[in-house]
Amino acid sequence: MSTDFLSRIVQQKGREISKGRKVISESRLAEAARQRSDFRPFFDPLARPGAAGVNIIAEVKRASPSKGDIRADLDAAKTAAQYERGGAAAVSVLTDATYFKGHLDDLKAARSACRLPVLRKEFIISRYQVYEAAAAGADAILLIARILSPEKLAQLYNLCRTLGMDALVEIHTPEDARMVAACGARLVGINNRNLSTFETDIAVAMDLVSRLGPGQVPVAASGIAGPEDIRRNLSAGIFNFLVGESIVRSDAPSRFIRLLTGASSVDP
Structure with missing residues (x-):
């Protein structure tokens, strides 16, 4: 994937939105969004370390632009249920179809199959x-x-919070960190992967966490392959981790999540 990935995907999203508006209007979606009252808190379970000292946001992920197919036959509902059994704090669902082979239906299926926030x-x-x-x-x-x-x-963050949803606001650079501080984001994802080059360095999160302001809770994302990566981040004060590929590739997602958290009891 070339270095203009972000510009290309943003253009793709623009086309998808234009197409979507022809199927269902923004006003109809807004009405449906405002009628919801069943939001599961996402920030709260991540605001402090879990029982084993670590929180895992486990990701439903079939493919990626840099790796191609990871698990093309992944069932979102069964996978989310496995994540809950493994002790995940939350589930992340990729809904991009073009580059990640996801869909909004995956989100609906995953949420229906577990009690975790999605x-x-x-x-x-x-x-x-x-x-x-x-x-x-x-x-x-x-x-x-x-x-x-x-x-x-700021506009999208405020809309999200007004509707009743939480937001994970992602940064990769010090400039991003300053921008996110200005919008008042509580939960900050520090992406170890440069989305232009796809180079990944798990030291990025450990370096940037000091740039966060009071009350901002960090989540390290990308490149978390095993317990050693978790331990390195814990030493920097990071206890939340968004993990996709390594869990999806594992033969037993529930067991792997417990391995990452250091939970003493391990399910098959």
Whole structure:
């Protein structure tokens, strides 16, 4: 995947939104979003370390632009149920079809199969997608600072919170961190992967965590392959981890999640 990935995917999202508006209007989605009252708290279970000192946001992920197919036949509902049995704090569901082979139906299926809060992981650039996420059952959304202006980030974050959802706001650079501090985000995802080059360095989160402000809770994402990576981040004060590929590739997701958290009892 070439270095213009972000610009290409943002253009793709623009086309998808335009197509979506022809099927269902933004006003109809907004009405459905505002009628929801069943939001599961996403921030609360991540605000402090879990029973084993670690919280895992386990991801439903079939493919990626850099790795291709990871598990093309992944069943979102069965996978989410396995994640809950393994002790995950939350579930993340990729809904991008073009690059990740996901769908909003995966989010609906995953949420129906477990009691955990569910994050819509998507390249969100418009209010339309925020309403769409809420109407589909998302409890939280991902907002990526790098693809949004400060004004747009604040607008989408405030809309999300007004509707009753939480937000995981993603950063990768010190500039992103300053931008996210200005919007008042509580939960900050520090992506170890550069989305332009796809280079991954798990030291990124450990370096950037000091840039967060009081009350901001970090989540390390990308490149978390095993317990040693968890331990390194714990030493930097990070206890939340969004993990996708390594869990999806494992033969026993529940067992692998327990391995990551260091839980003493391990399910098969």
